[in-house]
Amino acid sequence: MEKLVKMEQIALFGFSVFLFSHTDYSWWWFPLLILLPDISMLGYLKDPKLGAFFYNIVHHQAIALMVLCLGWQIGNDSLYLAGIILFGHSSMDRIFGYGLKYSDAFKHTHLGWIGRVN
DSSP, X not given: OHHHHHHHHHHHHHHHHHHHHTSSXXXXXXXXXXXXXXXXXXXGGTOHHHHHHHHHHHHOHHHHHHHHHHHHHHTOHHHHXXXXXXXXXXXXXXXXXXXXXXXXXXXXXXXEESSOOO
């Protein structure tokens, strides 16, 4: 199942690259912005529950698609780009095993535990 999820997310990340290629932005914007959603991890400085809340909002693929579609629908290129980046970033994270977080620990995700469980 893990390989199937990775293959699916590789395809979705490729789709985000495809969508980006149809924007007017220079290609250097994509690598510059792709890690920006990880700022949401700052919530973990307060506590795991707050960290998981913010992380999950920013890394939820349906929310990313809503932002993308809203940007496309109203003709707002910045919002459209934000949706592409959020979607691509969340796909990239899932390729590497980082899923949506449970509120007990950063390493506890909907894809299982990250790394070794002690």
